[in-house]
Amino acid sequence: MAHAKSMGIAGAGLLGRLLAWQLSRAGHAVTVFDPADDAVARFDGQGAAGFTAAGMLSPLAELDNATSDIAVRGLRSVGLWRDIVRQLPGPPHFAERGSLMLAHRADKGSAERVLARLRNHEVAGLMPAETLDAAALAALEPALAGVAHAWLLPGEAQIDAVAAMAALHDGAAGVRWCWQRRVTDLEPGALYVEGLGWQRFDTVFDVRGLGARPALPVRGVRGETVWLHAPGLGLTRPVRLLHPRHRVYVVPRPGDVVIVGASEIESEDRSPVSLQSAVELMAAAHSVLPALAEARILRLDRNLRPALPDHAPVVEVRDGLVRINGLFRHGWLLAPALVEEALAA
Secondary structure, rough: OOOOEEEEEEEEOOHHHHHHHHHHHOEEEEEEOOHHHHHOOOOOOOOOOOHOOOOOOOOOOHHHEEEEEEEHHHHHHHHHHHHHHHHOOOOOEEEEOOOOEEOOOOHHHHHHHHHHHHHHHOOOOOOOHHHHHEHHHHHHOOOOOOOEEEEOOOOEEEHHHHHHHHHHOOOOOOOOEOOOOOEEEOOOOOOOOOOOOOEEEEEEEEHHHHOOOOOOOOOOEEEEEEEEEOOOOOOOEEEEOOOOOOOEEEEOOOOOOOEEEEEEOOOOOEEEEEEEEHHHHHHHHHHHOHHHHEEEEEEEEEEEEEEOOOOOOEEEEOOOEEEEEHHHHHHHHHHHHHHHHHHHH
């Protein structure tokens, strides 16, 4: 193709795979470098944070601790994911059934304060939370019958993060994936790769997350998840429990898998999940889903999410160089919109 360019991508996480998929479909020659052994998820706390994420696409719920700009981009990303998933091999599981916010009877005050913060933001196209009575909640999610307070957040979605990461890799036809290759330096039009030296391209993309230090003041924020096998649970929507101390989510996945998470720790420790975190997460989830008592623990996972000092993402576009970083806890929510912005620029 006359417009085809050579593209070098530093990092094969969610952003790197999404860029490789889109650029290769546009006819460009794409090479991706990453220090991982291969494209497969390993859940050892060392690889791409995208594998650990629950895949909640929650532009409204995130307004509890994010800006309206996050919600605008997130709402755009839900539509982009809808189109992307249709074109991926598989395709990976993607659902737009909304999500639920729940609170125990004693915690209604805390929940109302969260809902007030959500209402303080006006975002075009974002529908407000709907209060559900006991009958409405039981009709939507029988597994949650008995929870005191519930609200439906329409328009929110979910994606199977592990399956989507694999599909983005497998669907990126013609991309050259260079595993066990760490990018240690870069400049417009060039990447310095350990063992290979400087590699020249028309444009390079730096999406290395924490690997972008010291060029960007990015830090790691630890997140932890519990993966459960819960046959017969029947949960179909992501759930957030509003609690004075915890913001716990429960997300159903295909194959009777449920992911429980939300621990957010200011630490770059990559060691296994602590007993305290595991107990608190599972106890909170069990308090709204008693049937989880018979679930089996499949995995305790952890990873570091890249965050900038203001917790806002950065998209930097110069001639021959594009940087995207600082997605923090909003990786899956923001990635398609940020990639769209970068490629448009």
